[in-house]
Amino acid sequence: AQSVTQPDIHITVSEGASLELRCNYSYGATPYLFWYVQSPGQGLQLLLKYFSGDTLVQGIKGFEAEFKRSQSSFNLRKPSVHWSDAAEYFCAVGRNTGGFKTIFGAGTRLFVKA
Amino acid sequence: DGGITQSPKYLFRKEGQNVTLSCEQNLNHDAMYWYRQDPGQGLRLIYYSQIVNDFQKGDIAEGYSVSREKKESFPLTVTSAQKNPTAFYLCASSMEGVLGSPLHFGNGTRLTVT
Numbered sequence: 001a002q003s004v005t006q007p008d009i010h011i012t013v014s015e016g017a018s019l020e021l022r023c024n025y026s027y028g029a030t031p032y033l034f035w036y037v038q039s040p041g042q043g044l045q046l047l048l049k050y051f052s053g054d055t056l057v058q059g060i061k062g063f064e065a066e067f068k069r070s071q072s073s074f075n076l077r078k079p080s081v082h083w084s085d086a087a088e089y090f091c092a093v094g095r096n097t098g099g100f101k102t103i104f105g106a107g108t109r110l111f112v113k114a
Numbered sequence: 115d116g117g118i119t120q121s122p123k124y125l126f127r128k129e130g131q132n133v134t135l136s137c138e139q140n141l142n143h144d145a146m147y148w149y150r151q152d153p154g155q156g157l158r159l160i161y162y163s164q165i166v167n168d169f170q171k172g173d174i175a176e177g178y179s180v181s182r183e184k185k186e187s188f189p190l191t192v193t194s195a196q197k198n199p200t201a202f203y204l205c206a207s208s209m210e211g212v213l214g215s216p217l218h219f220g221n222g223t224r225l226t227v228t
Contacts, residue, residue: 009154032214043118043204043219044157051214090156094214100145101172102217104156 002027004093004105012111013081021076021108023091032094033074034102035065039087047089050074061085086112116141120205120220127199127227135190135223137205144210146188147217150174151202160203163188164210192225199227 003026013019025031032051036044048059055067065076074091091105118139127133139146145164149157159172163182177196182188192199202224206217 004156034216036217041222041224043120043206043221044217045219046216049214049216096213100208100210100213100215101159101162104149104158106154106156 002093002095002103004091004103006089006091006105006108008108009106010109010111012113014113015083016080019076019078019081019085019110021089021091021110023074023076023105024072025074025091025093026072027093027095029095032096032100033065033067034092034094035059035063035074035076036090036092036104037061037087038090038107044090047076081110081112083112083114086110118205118207118218118220120203120223122223123221125223125225127225129227130194131227132191132193133199133225133227135192135203135205135225137188137190137220138186139188139205139207139218139220140186141207141218142185143207143218144185145208145215146182147206147208148172148178148180148188148190149204149206151204151222157204160190192227199225201225 005024034049035047038044088107088109094102121136147162148160161180163169179191204222205220209215
């Protein structure tokens with residue numbers, strides 16, 4: 001069965017420091033991979049997506065993610081975190097069986113300290 | 115601006131009552147989805163619809179029902195059979211037929227049942 005694991009429930013980083021959020025997936029075929037961000041009490045917003053091609057993908061708000069097939073990982077990174085990046089981040093994998101469905105990880109909550 | 119509107123933002127009900135959550139989109143998307151979000155569990159798929167007058171159960175459909183009479187609307191009814199209805203409910207849409215089309219989310223409805 002397909003699954004997505006985000007090992008870190010929460011992470012705290014200092015403003016200006018670099019960030020890496022981990023994501024591992026289990027999927028038999030070439031995956032469609034996504035990162036979404038959610039502010040408290042809001043819906044989710046797409047940060048970036050990977051389908052094929054260049055394994056390093058750029059997203060909005062200065063985020064990037066790298067697909068590593070050998071490690072079944074799709075980690076999200078940002079070189080310098082801003083206080084406004086504090087939110088919950090969800091990694092997701094999409095599968096196309098009887099309609100395109102998206103499976104989400106449990107999320108990682110990011111705290112940013114001054 | 116195109117988007118997804120969920121109403122109301124907060125909903126309170128007594129145990130044993132059915133309640134309907136509204137979801138309307140003006141993105142001209144064929145596919146619509148309902149997710150339930152609980153702390154630490156990510157998003158779980160309740161129902162989805164790829165086309166008008168058709169819908170399928172997701173992973174946790176028990177105690178819920180939906181209808182899709184119009185392309186723009188996909189209301190979710192939480193019935194009295196749902197054992198733990200208190201949660202944050204998110205509606206989403208995507209372009210059906212476009213492989214890997216990301217989800218567009220509404221801002222959610224927080225349902226509290228006492």
